[in-house]
Amino acid sequence: MPFKMQKILDRTKKACLIIEDEILARILQYLLGGEGFVVEWVNDPRQIKDDILNYSFIVIGNHKGITTKSKLAEAFLDQIKTNSLERNFIKPSIVILKDESDIVPNGLDIISITYPSFHKEIFTVISNIDNKMKVLEKISLDNFKEVNLGEFFNSIRSNQKITFLVGNKQLKIIIIGSEINFLHSDFDSYYDIFNYPNLYVSQDIIEISDLSNVSNENTPRLSLKNFVWEGIKNITQKEQLISLLPKDRNIVNVKAPLYAAKGALLPGSNLDIEWLMNNSDISIDKILRRYNYDNRVLQNIVIMYMLRIIDLSSDQDASVKFDVKIKKGVLHKILDKIRGL
Amino acid sequence: MAIYKIIVTGSFNSGKTEFIKCISEIDPITTDKPVTEKSLKDIKNFTTVAIDFGTITIDKDIIIHIYATPGQERFKFIYDILEKNALALIVLGDITSKDSISNMYKYYREFMKIKRLPAVFALTKKDLPNRIEDKTLEQLLSNKPKAIPLIKISNKNKEEVKQAILLALEQLAEED
Numbered sequence: 171m172p173f174k175m176q177k178i179l180d181r182t183k184k185a186c187l188i189i190e191d192e193i194l195a196r197i198l199q200y201l202l203g204g205e206g207f208v209v210e211w212v213n214d215p216r217q218i219k220d221d222i223l224n225y226s227f228i229v230i231g232n233h234k235g236i237t238t239k240s241k242l243a244e245a246f247l248d249q250i251k252t253n254s255l256e257r258n259f260i261k262p263s264i265v266i267l268k269d270e271s272d273i274v275p276n277g278l279d280i281i282s283i284t285y286p287s288f289h290k291e292i293f294t295v296i297s298n299i300d301n302k303m304k305v306l307e308k309i310s311l312d313n314f315k316e317v318n319l320g321e322f323f324n325s326i327r328s329n330q331k332i333t334f335l336v337g338n339k340q341l342k343i344i345i346i347g348s349e350i351n352f353l354h355s356d357f358d359s360y361y362d363i364f365n366y367p368n369l370y371v372s373q374d375i376i377e378i379s380d381l382s383n384v385s386n387e388n389t390p391r392l393s394l395k396n397f398v399w400e401g402i403k404n405i406t407q408k409e410q411l412i413s414l415l416p417k418d419r420n421i422v423n424v425k426a427p428l429y430a431a432k433g434a435l436l437p438g439s440n441l442d443i444e445w446l447m448n449n450s451d452i453s454i455d456k457i458l459r460r461y462n463y464d465n466r467v468l469q470n471i472v473i474m475y476m477l478r479i480i481d482l483s484s485d486q487d488a489s490v491k492f493d494v495k496i497k498k499g500v501l502h503k504i505l506d507k508i509r510g511l
Numbered sequence: 512m513a514i515y516k517i518i519v520t521g522s523f524n525s526g527k528t529e530f531i532k533c534i535s536e537i538d539p540i541t542t543d544k545p546v547t548e549k550s551l552k553d554i555k556n557f558t559t560v561a562i563d564f565g566t567i568t569i570d571k572d573i574i575i576h577i578y579a580t581p582g583q584e585r586f587k588f589i590y591d592i593l594e595k596n597a598l599a600l601i602v603l604g605d606i607t608s609k610d611s612i613s614n615m616y617k618y619y620r621e622f623m624k625i626k627r628l629p630a631v632f633a634l635t636k637k638d639l640p641n642r643i644e645d646k647t648l649e650q651l652l653s654n655k656p657k658a659i660p661l662i663k664i665s666n667k668n669k670e671e672v673k674q675a676i677l678l679a680l681e682q683l684a685e686e687d
Contacts, residue, residue, distance in 0.1 A: 423654060425617065451654055481620060493627045494598055494683055500513070500573060501683055504598075507569045508673055508680070511534070 184224055187211040188242070189231035189267070193289050198229060215242055222246050223253055226260060231267040231285065239266045240273060243280050250279075314370040319363065320414030322371055323398065323476035331380055334363045335370040344380055350397050352390040353383050360390075364401035367413035395434060398476050402469050403436055411468045415475055419482040420454045422446065422471070426479040434470075434479045441470045451483075512572060515596050517676060519563075519579040520622060521603030522614040526635035526666040527579035528563050530603060533672045535565025535577060562589060594626040599679035606634040606642040606663060612651040619659070629682035630659050633675040637663040 185207040189195045192213075199209045207227065212218055214234040222228070228246060230239045237245070243264050250261055266274055267285045274282040314335055326332065326345065331353075334341040339356035341363055352360055363369065383389050392400075405411055424431055424447045431443045440461065446452070454471060461467040474480045519527045563579035575598075580589050602619045605611035615632055622628065632655055636642070643651070655661065660678045664671035 423616075423620070425620075451656070483620065483623075492629050492683060492686065494629070496515070496598065496683065498684070501680070503573060504515070504569050504575065505677065505680055505684065508567065508676055511567070511669070511673055 183208050183226070184220070185209045185227035185229070186218060186220075186222075186225040187229045187231070188215050188218070188233045188235070189213065189229065190233050191231060193293070194231065194267075194286060197286075197289060202227070222249050223262070225262050227263050227265070229265045229267065232269070238272070239268075240275060240280075243274075247279060314372045316368060317371050318414070318416065319367055319369060320472060320476055321416050324478055326373075329376055331374040331376050333372045333374075335372070336363065336366050344376060344384055345394065346376075346384055348394045350392050350394055351384050352392070353380075360392075360397070361401040361404070364405060364414075365410075367410070395477060398473050399436060402473050402476075405469065406465060408463075408465060408468060411465070411472050414472050415454070416482055419484050421451050421483045422454060422457060423451060423481045423483065424474075424479065425481050431474065431479050434474050434477050436466065436470055436473065439466065439470050440464065441467050454482075512574060515573070515575050515598045516593060517575060517577045517599050517601065517679075518590075518593050518597050518622065518628070519577060519601045519603060520590075520618045521635075522605070522608075522611045522618065524608070525603040525605045525611050527603055529666040530601070530633075530635070530672055530675075531563045531565040531577050531579050533667055533669050534567065534676065536568060537566050590622050590625050594622075597626060597628055598683065599676065600628040600630040601675055601679060602630060602632050603666070604632065604634050606636050606648075607639050609643060609647070609651060612643065612648065615652065616654045619655075629679045631675050631679040632659055632661045633666075634661070634663045635666040638665050 183206060185202045187195050187198055187209060189198070189211065190213045195211045195213075199211060202209045210218075210220070210225075212233075215230075215237070216235060230242055232239075233242075235242065243266055246262070246264055254261060261279070263281060264279070265281045265283060266272070268274055268282045269285050274280060314333075328345055328347055331342070331344050334343075336357075340354065341352070341357055341360060342354040344351040344353060357363065402411070402414075424443070426434070428444065428447060431447065435441060435443065441457075446457065454468075457471065458464070458467060471480070475482055519530050521527055565577040567575040567577065569575060578593050580593065600619070600622050602615045604615040612634065619630055619632070623630075632652065634648070652661065660682075662671075662675055662678060664675055666672060
């Protein structure tokens, strides 16, 4: 095959990418490779190894060289123009990937296309998914535990940072004294968590950085009592209210002073708290029976339990079933010894 | 060596330290400090700030540790520490003090939340003239579960202190 012909065939297959963006370069390599091109990729025009005339397709994107895309294209065009009189010469096509700030002079034999950004957008989406997964991963590792909401409120103490988690929604609060400071919520309403008797929570100590949120006057805050009131007062389903109380613990004992117990009841409550205080170890069912199973009474029982006004205990507490493991022989040795002291 | 525990609890001035002194075979290790709360200072000058400790050796392999927990609310955390290998709970109440008696159930409940132990309610200082009459006692202890034995003792009388401990431990023996 004559030398000249060989060179022409070679040239028709070669493309040069002068692009710093590796992902874009790989995409173009893939596209051009699929069309039969041998693709060379450099991120600096000074790295181009072959004569520019031997490429039939040149793509100039953002690169590490010192000349602008337009100046580089002009330099290539000058070279092309000098050789264009030669027989059988096929002019290389030059494409500039144009940013908004790039000025590509009109009239030049250059194809200008908007700098592709779809790959960046796709990676932004992927990165967001990745971040969400990382957040979820972090959540799962951050001492979240599944709790019953009612029992959890009954157990919480002041001066804590608490995060409630339902699905991927979080409610972050700080309790200072008897006041709740709402730091963050993914829920439509703070009270939405009351719709989830079982959810995940994490408890942390308050850090100095949290105190700025607490002192910020724009941070929404509410008393613990009002929060529980608002959360419970709209629950009308008996089963939902019951699900906020511990299972198998239905004996009520008022442990707070009378004034605190009265103050915890929903406004307009018909529950006679003094009667309840005088009837220790009374079952929830007995209380509800007295009030004709009025849902408002059950609401108040749930509220009082969550606010630690009442204790709930098991019917079996007084029976002789103990959490003690001791061999009978050992026990009798102990009894005999004490009897003989 | 197996170590078991008997826990003695009750409100301030209910006689826990004396109770241990009466039954322990060693001089009890006490951590009494001057009372700082003004309201309590009129009642007694010293109170247990950490824990009182005594022992009863059963044989070379078994020993009983008796712990009296501080009466003040702020020391409730000690319950968590004591519950391991605990056999019984003795709840003391000062028979001359309505507050002390009405608080017995509260102390019982607090401990039972951590571990269900055989318990006895023991009213101390039964020899004092200003003891509360039975009818009032009944009202003050109305929330005491019926299965929990109630006994009046002098916490300086070894036989009566033994009786209180036995009443608690014998409940374990009654279990199937």
